[in-house]
Amino acid sequence: MTTKSDFKPGTDFLSTLNKGYTLLPSRFIRLDDNRYVVTNLVGEYVVLSRLELEQYVNHQIEPASLLYCDLKSKHFLFDEDSNVAIDLLALKYRSKAWRLSDFTGLHLFVVTLRCDHSCPYCQVSRQSEDKDAFDMTKETADAGLDFVFRSPSPEIKIEFQGGESLLNFNLIKYIVQEAERRNEKEGRKLDFVIATNLALLTEEILDFATQHEIYFSTSLDGPHWLHNTNRPRPGKDSYEKALEGIEKIRSRLGPDRVSALMTTTKESLPHVKDIIDEYAQLGFDGIFLRPLSPYGFAMRTQWYQAYDVSDWLDFYFRGLDYIIELNKNGHEFTEYYAAIILNKMFSATGTGYVDLQSPAGIGIAGIVFNYDGYVYASDEARMLAEMGDTTFQLGKLGRDSYEAIMTSDALLDTLESTMTECMPSCSDCGFQPFCGSDPLYHYATQRDPVGHKALSGFCKKNMAIFRRLITLMEDDLDARTVLLSWARP
Amino acid sequence: MSIAKSESTISKDGEIPISFCLSVYTETAIKKAALKFADLCSVHLSKNENVVTATLSFSSEKSSETRDQVRNALINEVLDQELREKISSDTEPLRNLILAHAFSRTGLTGTE
Numbered sequence: 001m002t003t004k005s006d007f008k009p010g011t012d013f014l015s016t017l018n019k020g021y022t023l024l025p026s027r028f029i030r031l032d033d034n035r036y037v038v039t040n041l042v043g044e045y046v047v048l049s050r051l052e053l054e055q056y057v058n059h060q061i062e063p064a065s066l067l068y069c070d071l072k073s074k075h076f077l078f079d080e081d082s083n084v085a086i087d088l089l090a091l092k093y094r095s096k097a098w099r100l101s102d103f104t105g106l107h108l109f110v111v112t113l114r115c116d117h118s119c120p121y122c123q124v125s126r127q128s129e130d131k132d133a134f135d136m137t138k139e140t141a142d143a144g145l146d147f148v149f150r151s152p153s154p155e156i157k158i159e160f161q162g163g164e165s166l167l168n169f170n171l172i173k174y175i176v177q178e179a180e181r182r183n184e185k186e187g188r189k190l191d192f193v194i195a196t197n198l199a200l201l202t203e204e205i206l207d208f209a210t211q212h213e214i215y216f217s218t219s220l221d222g223p224h225w226l227h228n229t230n231r232p233r234p235g236k237d238s239y240e241k242a243l244e245g246i247e248k249i250r251s252r253l254g255p256d257r258v259s260a261l262m263t264t265t266k267e268s269l270p271h272v273k274d275i276i277d278e279y280a281q282l283g284f285d286g287i288f289l290r291p292l293s294p295y296g297f298a299m300r301t302q303w304y305q306a307y308d309v310s311d312w313l314d315f316y317f318r319g320l321d322y323i324i325e326l327n328k329n330g331h332e333f334t335e336y337y338a339a340i341i342l343n344k345m346f347s348a349t350g351t352g353y354v355d356l357q358s359p360a361g362i363g364i365a366g367i368v369f370n371y372d373g374y375v376y377a378s379d380e381a382r383m384l385a386e387m388g389d390t391t392f393q394l395g396k397l398g399r400d401s402y403e404a405i406m407t408s409d410a411l412l413d414t415l416e417s418t419m420t421e422c423m424p425s426c427s428d429c430g431f432q433p434f435c436g437s438d439p440l441y442h443y444a445t446q447r448d449p450v451g452h453k454a455l456s457g458f459c460k461k462n463m464a465i466f467r468r469l470i471t472l473m474e475d476d477l478d479a480r481t482v483l484l485s486w487a488r489p
Numbered sequence: 490m491s492i493a494k495s496e497s498t499i500s501k502d503g504e505i506p507i508s509f510c511l512s513v514y515t516e517t518a519i520k521k522a523a524l525k526f527a528d529l530c531s532v533h534l535s536k537n538e539n540v541v542t543a544t545l546s547f548s549s550e551k552s553s554e555t556r557d558q559v560r561n562a563l564i565n566e567v568l569d570q571e572l573r574e575k576i577s578s579d580t581e582p583l584r585n586l587i588l589a590h591a592f593s594r595t596g597l598t599g600t601e
Contacts, residue, residue, distance in 0.1 A: 097587065097590060100587070100590050100591040101590055101591060101592075101593045101594050102594075103591065103592070103594060103595055151595075152594035152595055152596075359587060359588060359591060364591055364592075403597060406595065406597060407597055412588075415588065416584060416588065417577075419580075419584055419587065421580055421583055421584065421587070422576055422577055422580040422583070422584050423573070423576070424569055424572035424573055424576055427576050427580065448525075450573065452565070452569060
């Protein structure tokens, strides 16, 4: 049993005060006209006034103040009391980086380039349905599976892409069954996702998906008039087919077995609330408000030029505000990009989202096997190749070894030169711990994987979102509650 | 201190010389920046003591507005390349540590 005499008097703990403090590594950036965001190595942050920032940097924060306690507890400084902050910071940094050594988890198999839709913003060149020359072969699939299980990742996700992937469903069946057979020895956590417009969904496909616990990912751009405008197909019934497919999957496999992604087009910009309402009414738990990427047909058809980042940010923030209001009124609904960022900010282990990592997630988090066996660092790299640029083509299945592909200059040089810790503008940015590297975006828009961040739409977008999220959390307690509820690892 | 000449030094044939002080910028940064604009102009480099001069030559159909834009962009590019070199050098240990950790379980590192 402890007694009062087992503890030192409280005055003993005051002895280290007024002896000054040592700064721990941090970066800062302006939040608005009056405040700054200061971040440490692992992304913990404080919001300070200009005066407080200057006092912090000049070792003038009062030791007995709440601000001092806050800065000390979040590892922005340490004093003679204890230097455990350094060990804790190192531990946290290691926790944030743990995912890296798992290496490639996501493997995309582009089983066909054929498609039954003709979407102007499509990010891949598609061929009409009757061209079998654009289907992946069984031999290529086998070589792809060899590659998959060469990764040390304990969790493997195989995602089937196209064109319209269900046009080569027989190969999907083969890959799933063969992967499961191999995994009996490997013992990984194995997940499958079929990315599809759902227009070709059949009972046979649903039976197979049920048996093998396959997830579906589909496109839903918004209300039917918007969706069908964006995604033409013979019969002009893409929306109806998608809804029919979503319902079938939910009733056969369960409500969480199908997710939807939207693409923002010029037509979408005035209608963010309608788009969100569409998702909410269809029973989805949230929405990923995505911009249009500068690849594939989107570039050729000039859709990428249709709006700039400012237009999209206006769209996004109207959407975010509306979603927060829905939550405040009792309807739980998430904006998934904000959730990814909030996870990066508040979870111990960060996020596995490929497009917001440093080093970039290309190759080392996700990789793409095209129908013809060529291996790409990312789906965006594949899309660039469809435009005639093979800069990020890493090799070919069946011809090049795993070693040759994963240590290729195209991959390693890009990873090394585009880490946010090491790029101008990024390396000393206060938002660096929250951000990531997107070399493909910068290459597509500036012909340079590093890019000038002052000219970068990626940078502009992310910095605006970081500022908005932090401002909301500082100034609106109810919004803060909503946003923190999204930070689920 | 770097010296970037203004448009008042544009020569009669439209060439634009820009001088860079080697105590601020490296030759490598200047060359890398010059190379990036090879599709818009020719860049001739000369060196005199501590100053490198990049002389931009344009085809006749390039407007003066375009030439100004290219000149300004090249000046920014030299700064960017200089920073890339410096930051890359300063952060090499950190970068190597992170990438080594990423590849640590793949069997692709030399220590395995």
